[in-house]
Amino acid sequence: MKEILSLDHVSYTYESEDGESRKAIDDVSFTVWDGEWIAIVGHNGSGKSTLAKMMIGLLFPEEGSVNVFLEKLDAENIWDIRSRIGIVFQNPDNQFVGSTVQDDVAFALENNGVPFEQMVPRVHESLAQVNMAGFLDHEPHHLSGGQKQRVAIAGALAMQPKLLILDEATSMLDPQGRDEVIKVVDDLKRTTGLTVISITHDLEEVLLADKVIVMNDGKLMLTGKPEEIFAHGEELEAIGLDLPFASRLSRYLRQAGVEIQGEHTTEEELVNELWTSHFNK
CATH class of the missing domain: 3.40.50.300 (P-loop containing nucleotide triphosphate hydrolases)
Structure with missing residues (x-):
């Protein structure tokens, strides 16, 4: 590697x-x-x-x-x-400089001297990668927070990091x-x-x-x-971190006397074990 x-x-x-x-x-x-x-x-x-x-x-x-x-x-x-390196920061509103989505994604390409004939397909491709191809001419301030961050990711991807x-x-x-x-x-x-x-x-x-x-x-x-990290649930909570719901529920079930094998990080894993071990008998 x-x-x-x-x-x-x-x-x-x-x-x-x-x-x-x-x-x-x-x-x-x-x-x-x-x-x-x-x-x-x-x-x-x-x-x-x-x-x-x-x-x-x-x-x-x-x-x-x-x-x-x-x-x-x-x-x-x-x-x-x-x-x-592509970098996406915390606040999506602080990252926009273009009047439209495609202008914003093209901004870094222009600053780095990428020729126009290369710029256009790279803008379209990067927006397609984040499922925002249909928003080329939209104004950024009309987008939701998640859409803004996806455009920010597209801007980073256009630089081919x-x-x-x-x-x-x-x-x-x-x-x-x-x-x-x-x-x-x-x-x-x-x-x-x-x-x-x-x-x-x-x-x-x-x-x-x-x-x-x-x-x-x-x-x-x-x-x-x-899964190795979440096995240290009490240590993580002691330093102020919240565990995933499935990990917290697994621990509460163990404390209540329910036998739970392994460390479950998703609800699906936990439900499957409960169904197989405790209900499907």
Whole structure:
């Protein structure tokens, strides 16, 4: 497998106006491989947003190194590396610069000097990938939150990135909008092999990830597959994270004396076990 991004013993400290210091990132290391979906979760102040800034060069670590596409990220290569990364931020309203959907998706292409004859098919293709092909001439402020984020993802995809970073991209959306965005990202990952890093505090969002990284007080607390992470339910709740509904219900059933095997992360898994083990006898 090809390495896409790695953090090697990185640390970062914020200095406040009153002279006090706070270590936002403390000796964190991990690697992201080609085609993986990595979810980075943690409560507010856990360090995940600082990690996101270091991944795209908005901050440079005081200790350790950030390596993207096998290059150490620094001031000299930052623009070249950023051109190969798609980034979608928290508030979709802050990302629009065009008067129509197609103008907005084309904006980054124009800034990077992509010829018009290449630009048009790339705009159409990227909008089709996020199921927004029918909204070419719509004004962005008339779209729902989920549609706006899908257009933002299309704008990132039009640049043909090797890596897509979602920085709290669903946190301001209603449940329907959040589901729309998550489904689009899952479809893209499965059909194109795109590498995805999703930074979030919503544990429902990480169920489709290949690997989860849990941050707490600037440190890497846990890492593993979603089902491995959710097995630490009490630890996750202790640091302020909400478990998926199926995980919480599984624990309540165990406490009530119902025998539950394994760690269930979806309602379907839990219902299937209850039906097979307890009702279909």
